Each structure stands twice: as structure tokens, then as C-alpha cells.
Amino acid sequence: MIEVKDVTKKFGRKTVLKGVNFTAEKGKITCLIGINGVGKTTVMKAIMNLTPIDGGEILINGEKIHKGSYEKITFIPDTITMLPQMKIKEAFTFMADFYDSWNQKRAEELLEFFRLKETDRISELSKGNTAKVNLILGLALDVDYVLMDEPFSGIDIFSREQIAEVFTSHLIEDRGVIITTHEINDIEHLIDKAVLLDNGVVLKEFDTEEMRENEGKSVIDVMREVYRG
Amino acid sequence: MNVKFNNRDPVYIQVIQYFKEQIAKGIFEPGQEIPSRRELANRLKINPNTAQRAYKEMEEQGLIYTEGNLPSRITKDEQVLKMVREELILEAVSTFIHSVRSINVPLEEVLNLVEKEYEKE
């Protein structure tokens, strides 16, 4: 389980996170929802120690992050995490070199699924394909947790469908997934838990199926209530 | 499998509903093998957790059964199948009655209309 406890963060004078609290369980898909700029990406970077926090703590499987954590948790940002001049093959070799949890077979399967070639150069790929490569770099690791930042934003609809397939597949099974999005429509029925962020805090954290069963509300219904109320 | 999910009813319940409909219509035959959890999730475009939950519920309700490590199958139990059909019919009847009740017409006339329409199709 990933626990985000009372996390605060300032950027200069502006306090972006004012005490964020939520948990993300292994085996579930947790979605951070909020408008652009609310701090969703910041929270993800904070979990990965890619940006420092000013207060609170973040625990992964009960421990603070350390170098070994990176074999258990991976981050798929909206920017490519490899050198642009590398060919996909070289990127894979790099990952295999440094990560024990790299699964080359799965990487090749995903490459085929996304119809990319390992001789493609990253700098020459379209935005959609770059996102797919990024996805492979994260999903081909045998990690417990996968963090995805806006996996669907700015991507053409066909690539989006392909990427969405990942969420319904064995690649997600048993893993804890945290995704951020401001476009909840497409994936409402895919997520297990919704975390609504606004103004630096979590306004509501709930299980989507429970919300539907107990209150007959969709995620968007709850969002309407919480953000307007 | 093309199922449209609404966002207000639990997805797993909608999956079960879909299965019931397919069983009642005879599209899913008794004893027929059903896709694995993973496959179902993939085909219906849902979260594997949801597929898992749906299967668990259906197993508990007796709609499907699993023998050992073999893939799960639709029940062959006539009682259960009959119940499913009746349940779906009752649901449709209930909806019908609800919409028709407010219109002030005696039951006999309503039944007559129903019979005529039924013969047409």
C-alpha cells in the first residue's frame, strides 16, 4: 500500500499541497482527480522523490522511499524518460542493465501489441507512440506499483483505445496503479478508487463500486457535489 | 461482447445482469464455458477486479460453477435457469405495469392489448 500522509508542499510562496491524505492499495486502480494545476503531478513526483515535500510523509509498503524502492514502484510521466537519440532497443538494454525487475519478454510483447519496432528512434516517434514507449518502460518492470500521469492526454483516440486495453489486461492485475486525469469520462468504470483533489487537499476519497451500490452515484455525480458544494 | 455500462450502477452488478440476460435469451447455453476473468475484463473493457467480483457473485448465486481448475461454466441447474428467466420477465413486467398503471384502463383491456402485440411480432 502507498500511504500519503498529511503531505504539504510549497513552490516559492504558494502552498500547492496543504495536507494531502490518501492511500492506494495494491491490486487496485486509484485515480487522482482534479483540475489542471491542482497538484496531481506534484503528488506523484513526491511519491517518487522526484521533488521534495515540505511536510508529512509518504510510505511505500510501510517504508520511506530508498534506492531499492525503485524496483518496486515506477513512474510513467507525460514526458519521455529516455535519451531522445536512443533507439527503442537501446532503451530496453539500458533498463535491463540497471533494473533487476526488467522483464524483457513482456517488453517485447508490449512492443508488438503497440505495433512499434525496436529499431525506431525515440526522437522520431509521434506523440502517441512516445507515450506508448513510456508505458512499456514502466509496465515491463515487475513492480508492485505503477504511477501514470495523464496517460491519455493529448493522445489520438486510437492510441487511447490501445492504452486503455492495458488497464483491462493482466498487466494491471495484482499491481497497485495510481493514475491522474482530468478526463474521467473514458475510464470511470475502470477505476476502483477515486481521490478528489481541490485546493491542496483531498476533498473525498471513495470506492467507486461502493458509491454506485450504496448511493447510486457515478464518479461524476460525486465530483459535481463535492466541487460545487 | 458489446456492453454499454452506465456509471451509476455498480459495474459488477451490470455484468451479472448482462449474463442473466444472455442466459434467459439462450445465447449463453447451460453448461457453456465462459471466458476467464482476464479475458472477460479485456472483452468488456472493465477492471479485472470487477470481473473477479462479478464471477464471485455469480458463483455464489449459482449462475456459474467451477470444477477444480477447469474454466467456469454456465449452470445446468434447471431451477436456477427458470428463476433467471422469471426474474427477467418479472422485471420487464414490473416496468410495464409501472408505466401503464397511471393510465386509467381496466386490466382486461391491457391484457388484450398485450396479447395482440405479442401475436404481431
Next chain:
Amino acid sequence: MNRFLKLVNFEFTRFWKLYLVLIGVTILFQVVGIIVESQMYLSRANKAIYEELVSVSDFISQYGKMSFYQFASTGWFIGTMMFCAATLLIYVFFIWYRDWFGKNTFSYRLLVLPTARLNIYLAKATTILLFVLGLLAVQLVLLPVESKVLQWLVPDEFRHDLSIEEMTNLYYLELLYPSAFIDFILYYGTGMAAVCVVFTAILFERSYRLKGIFMGIFYVAASLFIVIAPLLVNEFLLDNYFFENELFYMVIGAGLLVWAAAIWLGNYLLNRKIRV
């Protein structure tokens, strides 16, 4: 250790092509230079002796014999050394900034490798050291080559051959190729310490951005101050109490302190303060 070596290999390979260019340019300009300078000397000699009818010994007493000594002060030689030095100096900064700027967001990957972040710092420092040593080796090999070229082009009576030892004692080359091993450790140790201080200053900037630039500058100044502190204290507060060699060891001690502090601070910033 394993991942550290892999990082060194990675950093080395990234710069490899530009490095080969540096080596190529150095070899080319120096070899061409020595040929050109020799020809120029010879044509001057020919002009004096055959046209102006100056005697050989008179010419030599006026212009001196052609030797590496003369070549070492020409633009050909100094230029290539400056070019390499400047490039490496820029790379001390670029080796960090290249992972953040432009289309490159490799910093997102570097910082989430399952290795101590200190290894990133040390790998970059080691790479710089390897590049410096490499260029030194190339230059060292070039010296006898240039000497040979001189021997081929310039007749014996106009030429003064220097041994490798003598060549490396010329001007600033003495700093690059010190004869005593202890001096070598001292000079290059100072150089590496300076690289580490610069690295840590860069990390201040990457951690605090605008505020970080000032922190970095202040940090570099403070480091310099600590290194010369023994001298200042001795001069102004203690009225020249200490002996020279005692001061020498104190400065070295201060230098080691600054070096250790640079690495410690760099590690702290990389683990607690840096942001992508």
C-alpha cells in the same frame, strides 16, 4: 559498485563522439602546426642565408634553433590545449544540465534508478577525470611524435632536440605533467575537488532554482575561503606564527575538508532537495 561502473560507462559513452573530435582536432592542429612552423622557420633561414647572405651561426644566434620550445609557445599548440580545456570546463556544467534541458528529460530516469543517487554524482565526476586523463595521455603521446616530425623536417644544425622530460617541464606543461608523483596527486586532487565543488553548486541551482544560483555562488566562495583560511588566520590573526610547511599541510587539510563537504552536500541535495 556494479551500477556505479555502469553509470560511468553510460556517461562516458554519451560524450564519446565529441571526445573523439577533441582528440582529432588536437592531433590534427598540432601535427599540422609543427609542420607549418618548421617550414616557416626553414624559409626564414633560407631567405637569410641565401638572399641576405647571413652566416649560419649568425642566423642561429639571432633567431635561435628550431625546437619544441618554440613550438610550444605558438597558437597551434596553446590553441588546442585551450580548446580542450574550455570544452571540458563547459562539460563540467553540461554533464548535469543536459539531462534537464530541451527535449531531454532523462533526469526523470536518472533519479529513479535503483542505485544510491550518490553514484550518479560520483560517476559524472569520474567521467570528467577519465576524460582529462585521456587527453593528457594523448598529448603525452603526441610529444615524441612532434619531436620526430621536427627531426624529419629540420636539419640537425638548425635543430635542438628536447627529451620528453624537458618538454614536459616547459611553461604550464609542468603543471599538467609534474615530475614528482606527490605533485601529481596534489594538482589533480585539487582539480577534482574543484569539480566536486562546482557539481554541488550546480545541484544547489537544480534544487532551489533562482535562489539556488545565489546559494551556489555563496557556497563556492565559502569553500574557497575555507581553503585559504589557514593562510589568512596565520597572516592577520597570528602574526605569521606558523612555518611554511605547517601552513602547507593545513591548507591541504582544509582542501580535503572542502572536498568531503562538497560530496556530502551533493549527496544530501540529490536525495532530499532535488527536483526534476
